[in-house]
Amino acid sequence: MATIGDVAREAGVSRSTASYALSGKRPISEEVRRRVLAAAEALAYTPNAGARALATARTKVLGLLAQFHDDEFAPAMLQYILGVTNTARDLGYDTLLVTEADGVRALRRITDSRMVDGVVLMNIAQEDARLPILRAAPQPGALVGLPGDCSGLDVFDLDFEEAGRVMVDHLHRLGHRELILISHPEHVVERGGAYVWRLRDAALDRARRLGLTLHAVYGESRQPAVGRQLHRLLDAYPAATGLLINNEAAAAALPSVTYERGQRVPEDLSVIGRYSADFAATFSLPYSFVESAPDRLGSMAVRQLVRRVEST
Amino acid sequence: MATIGDVAREAGVSRSTASYALSGKRPISEEVRRRVLAAAEALAYTPNAGARALATARTKVLGLLAQFHDDEFAPAMLQYILGVTNTARDLGYDTLLVTEADGVRALRRITDSRMVDGVVLMNIAQEDARLPILRAAPQPGALVGLPGDCSGLDVFDLDFEEAGRVMVDHLHRLGHRELILISHPEHVVERGGAYVWRLRDAALDRARRLGLTLHAVYGESRQPAVGRQLHRLLDAYPAATGLLINNEAAAAALPSVTYERGQRVPEDLSVIGRYSADFAATFSLPYSFVESAPDRLGSMAVRQLVRRVEST
Structure with missing residues (x-):
């Protein structure tokens, strides 16, 4: 697996020049930029996700909080999930599927640690303890399901x-x-x-x-x-x-x-x-x-979420 | 959201001392370490996932490649997936659910970029184009399903x-x-x-x-x-x-x-x-x-995968 060092060596430039050429963070001469891009392609270089996340403050990952309760019917839930994952991929995002029972803790974990650029919440409750955390989180969120208080949230649900x-x-x-x-x-x-x-x-x-x-x-x-x-x-x-x-x-x-x-x-x-x-x-x-229309609801929620992610 | 700088300030130490105290990377006096931990807890500090991934070379995320083909029955596939996500969470890992059609590209993307510590592959084919990539990847993998050539792989399947x-x-x-x-x-x-x-x-x-x-x-x-x-x-x-x-x-x-x-x-x-x-x-x-036993197969695959991740 190629590193940024390999790319720099191949292109005959310094590590930092290679990095700037790829990130576009500083102006680099067009000739050097082309050499670096060619080297990155020749070596099939993929940036480290952690480094990219730190450098760009973007992970290209969306969190999906979907619980499988025993008293909800799993095959019905699956259709919402597929609407989310398929649309996310179409838009260039991976999906972190979070199914754990403690939704408050899960949401705090994935937003505080910046594992995700945004979150989709399912299994919405009338008084949902996750919503105050979502409102305070640095990332945007979208809900599939209608809570008692929608203020400041993008909500998608059937009538x-x-x-x-x-x-x-x-x-x-x-x-x-x-x-x-x-x-x-x-x-x-x-x-x-x-x-x-x-x-x-x-x-x-x-x-x-x-x-x-x-x-x-x-x-x-x-x-x-x-x-x-x-x-x-x-x-x-x-x-x-x-x-x-x-x-x-x-x-x-x-x-x-x-x-x-x-x-x-x-x-x-x-x-x-x-x-x-x-x-x-x-x-x-x-x-x-x-x-x-579960797949459409999931898809609409992701489209709106990505719009918010990419406009911030 | 608290940063490592906030923790350092609260504990009255430098940023690097706070960082070392939390990561355990360098020896820090017990008294200082306790002060830093107390500050981190008081501020509900969560490390940045990207920084943690770079520092520890671990993301605490497992990739799950599961395609939903039209000619396979989605509710049957769901049971394998829940076996994976639930067991992963029990063991302290999140799950990146990857459902895109191009499995080769997807696997290369999530392993090269170090988005994941390991991968579970489903929808295994007799001659599976993803397996050479998995064998060459820096992360371990586990398969749910039996390929023609199992060499070097952990494989879980029904007889x-x-x-x-x-x-x-x-x-x-x-x-x-x-x-x-x-x-x-x-x-x-x-x-x-x-x-x-x-x-x-x-x-x-x-x-x-x-x-x-x-x-x-x-x-x-x-x-x-x-x-x-x-x-x-x-x-x-x-x-x-x-x-x-x-x-x-x-x-x-x-x-x-x-x-x-x-x-x-x-x-x-x-x-x-x-x-x-x-x-x-x-x-x-x-x-x-x-x-x-789809849930047991998914669960067994994750247990073996985590064993490999944590022994490297």
């Missing part, structure tokens, strides 16, 4: 209220009068996941205005619990002919449950979910759904 | 031959005489994915020895193509009562296909797959399976 209303309207138009809404687990709400009650409250409100009965329940997040729960719910509300699903694990488990019960969709039960087309294909789901 | 034999034996013991094996897509084989033909060849050999008929086909990787293909196969081989699945997308799609056909598992069709218990739960799969 969960509108999704809830669209789902109720869809089943209402089809003539259903009694509905069940299966939300994410209650743990997610307790942790501050506002997307759960934002959709739920809007759906309940719309159902009330339309004179529909809506049974709103918190779902499980893993098999076999979620399958058993779906059976129990369909037993408990035999008159409910419409099902709203804001819970990826429940959506994924539903086909096997209706199969076991001998119920047909949509003949016996109309179903509308909130997930992405890619998720629907991955899980072979035959239901209507509100597109949640 | 796919044994998995193929176990799957055939299982269906043979249950009395089935005509079987279908659905492998990963042919693209994966063309790209050098040895795990496809390793399982396939071993299954064909075992079936031949046992006097069974085994129809071995390459599967699709996405819905709706994979669902249509499953229908076609079950139509084409009506006497086949046993199904072997070495293709996560096909396993995930099968419940909806048997439901549409009115076939019951295991009454009408015996199925055995090769995936993990976590995958089975995520996709609500009711089949027998050979455990593929």
Whole structure:
């Protein structure tokens, strides 16, 4: 592996001249600059990341804080992550994937040490303890998910209220009068996941205005619990002919449950979910759904973040 | 954010003394060292990552090269990745997730620039163009997946031959005489994915020895193509009562296909797959399976990698 010393030797200049020629930090004659660039190319010279970071105050790395909670469905989270990593690479950045449980400590570690030029935060809570740290950090940040207080932050999220209303309207138009809404687990709400009650409250409100009965329940997040729960719910509300699903694990488990019960969709039960087309294909789901565009949200967050990084 | 200068001022020592006291690079009196450590703690001082990397030649970051090919099933890949990131964090390392298409260029970029202390490679091909680069790199590497030439590398993989034999034996013991094996897509084989033909060849050999008929086909990787293909196969081989699945997308799609056909598992069709218990739960799969332990493989690869990093 070539060092800056090798490049200097090859070009017949001093180490500092080679360094200035490559960094553009000081004016160097065009002829010398060309010789140094040719030497760097001939030797396949790559600057040391640590040295480059110190010299340019840039690492070309973005941090991505994404936790995999047991009560959130990992394949759904993956789609957001791929939107981030793929877009980051397109824009010339690597991604430091940080999944540890202690998000406050993780964020402080990667921003204080200047390991990253900016951060994308996922799993946003209503009162998110990471946000004060992000606001005070020297690097910009972008959020996928809506916190209680957005001030000073770039935030990207689905309109969960509108999704809830669209789902109720869809089943209402089809003539259903009694509905069940299966939300994410209650743990997610307790942790501050506002997307759960934002959709739920809007759906309940719309159902009330339309004179529909809506049974709103918190779902499980893993098999076999979620399958058993779906059976129990369909037993408990035999008159409910419409099902709203804001819970990826429940959506994924539903086909096997209706199969076991001998119920047909949509003949016996109309179903509308909130997930992405890619998720629907991955899980072979035959239901209507509100597109949640996770890859686009991740991508938009990174584009905005890089804009901020490169304008400072 | 505190700098080393702030720490020095707080401790009443010079910048270089503070630096030596923290790095342990030169002997400093115990009393001064304590004063510097107390100041660093009081100011919540975190060393600059670039400076630390230059000073210690360590970044405390591991690279993870994991591509998401369209013909591989992303939720299956995710389990390997979580095994890596979670174990890395347990051992004090962050993970640079590199998903770009050009693996050779990516590996050269992150090793030449010393962005990482070591790398984990996934999506291993029989003749993998990244391996010569890894062997020449200053950092150690670990592979999840078996290449044609393992020399000088730490390799972690499932015994796919044994998995193929176990799957055939299982269906043979249950009395089935005509079987279908659905492998990963042919693209994966063309790209050098040895795990496809390793399982396939071993299954064909075992079936031949046992006097069974085994129809071995390459599967699709996405819905709706994979669902249509499953229908076609079950139509084409009506006497086949046993199904072997070495293709996560096909396993995930099968419940909806048997439901549409009115076939019951295991009454009408015996199925055995090769995936993990976590995958089975995520996709609500009711089949027998050979455990593929993706999280354990990722975790073992990282443990060995960190052992190598810390012994050099």
